[in-house]
Amino acid sequence: MDGTLLRSLTPGVIGILVRRGADFAAAEDAVQDALVEAVRVWPDDPPRDPKGWLVTVAWRRFLDAARADTTRRRREDLVDGEPEPGPVSGVDDTLWLYFLCAHPSLTPSSAVALTLRAVGGLTTRQIARAYLVPEATMAQRISRAKRTVAGARFDRPGDVATVLRVLYLVFNEGYSGDVDLAAEAIRLTRGLAAAVDHPEVSGLLALMLLHHARRTARTDADGALVPLAEQVRGRWDTALIAEGVGILQGALARDRLGEFQAQAAVAALHADAPTAEETDWVQIVEWYDELVRLTDSPVVRLNRAVAVGEADGPRAGLAALAELDDSLPRHTAVAAYLRERDGDLAEAARLYAEAARRATDLAERDHLTRCAARINTRLRG
Known part of the structure; x- marks a missing residue:
């Protein structure tokens, strides 16, 4: 079948x-x-x-x-x-369904569920397993979403940006249960790219491919999280990287820059570096500056602080981090990393432990706990 x-x-x-x-x-x-x-x-x-x-x-x-x-x-x-x-x-009614399922009156979670069901063809049971919720809960969510969009018609072009946000949410769910949502998001985005001639659709597809190319290297044999700098780059999928870079170059050549193209450009620079030490962090900071201009997102500014710390040194990164709200997700983990780079091991260990307590993802929590333990071992030695 x-x-x-x-x-x-x-x-x-x-x-x-x-x-x-x-x-x-x-x-x-x-x-x-x-x-x-x-x-x-x-x-x-x-x-x-x-x-x-x-x-x-x-x-x-x-x-x-x-x-x-x-x-x-x-x-x-x-x-x-x-x-x-x-x-x-x-x-082909696929495009109409994309816009219907990304209807502005739907919550993000409902839009994702409806997209997976109507456009993706997944069953309610599969979607529920992917999101680790009871099937009855997911059925209610999908039913409410369908009632919300009942009778909706599109007599003018829909909002491509909203559709892309929904697909990006699907991709970020990754894999759980018996449905590989990252692969499913790539399949759906390929379909959208075939139906819509828009550089940001290409940008999102390139971003997904470039991130997905590193998937097998993100965890070790025990399932532990492996940071980007420590990944075995020989495990990256070079065919996906080449495809993603080619799609991105075609999108950028149209000179209609959007946030997904800029994010993909950052991912492409990471993919292009033979080793972590050879990463072009100066150019990555420049792309984050473009992202800040496009989105003014606190999360983008947080990622920019990491890049600044790599390009200009940890103290410059800490200065950029100090401008941000410390309640941001991953703020404490970034602070810990930059403190460690700056040689303040005691504070880094404390921050890693605090970040681990705040982490909602189990793999991330375990990784941060190991970081704290590694530094405390060095301090005791």
């Missing part, structure tokens, strides 16, 4: 049902039922036309639900006029 094929067909099948008269929520439910049936039937009896098969089964599921709902008399014409099976329309 080709799960990727099923997921790639999902948006188009939903779009066909909507054009035939189904509302979005009912169409999406019917398509999910058809996907479950495909998983059951296709291994023994694969269809010649997978999309046509899904459309036929999903439409029948929709009609069955419509017939059972006697209070919806307005659907009687649809029930009486079931289309005959045959070739399906080649119209």
Whole structure:
């Protein structure tokens, strides 16, 4: 069973049902039922036309639900006029679904869940496992999201920036449960890039590829976090790096700089360095200056402080850090790192331990705890 094929067909099948008269929520439910049936039937009896098969089964599921709902008399014409099976329309509704699922009235978590379900073709159970929440909780979240966007239509171009934010959120979830959300985000962003000619879409795709190229090197054999400077660069995926750099160069050549292109440029500079010591930190600071101009984000300023510490020395980094709110996530960890670089080991150990207590991610907490222990061992020696 080709799960990727099923997921790639999902948006188009939903779009066909909507054009035939189904509302979005009912169409999406019917398509999910058809996907479950495909998983059951296709291994023994694969269809010649997978999309046509899904459309036929999903439409029948929709009609069955419509017939059972006697209070919806307005659907009687649809029930009486079931289309005959045959070739399906080649119209691609994926782009419409991207904008629908990134509707501004949805919360980020709801937009991500709806995107994974409607555009990604994942089941509620798969999404729930990926987010480590009960299936019933995720079902309620998706149902509320579908009610929110019910009847929404787009008669003018949607907000690409909002769609990109949703895809970036999906990517940052990484991997949990039985769904690789990082790989799924890359697949979805590739689809968006094929439908939308926009340099920031290319920038986000490049950023994802460049980060994903380092994935296997981010943890050791025991699952412990490995910082970028300590990663074995021979484990990086050079094909993904080359693809990401090529996509980024094409986007930058259009001279319409956006934050994802700038972030990808930072990632490309890290990927280009043969060793951590050869990293072009001066140019990285320049790209962070561009990001500050584009976003004025405190998180960007925090990352810039690290880059300044590498380019101009730890005291310069600490001076840049002092301008930021110390309640920022990772602020204490950055302070610990810069203090260690500056030779203030006692304060660095204290800050690493404090950062570990504040960390919400288990792998990060373990890493910071080991940093504190390593320095305390040196101090006792």
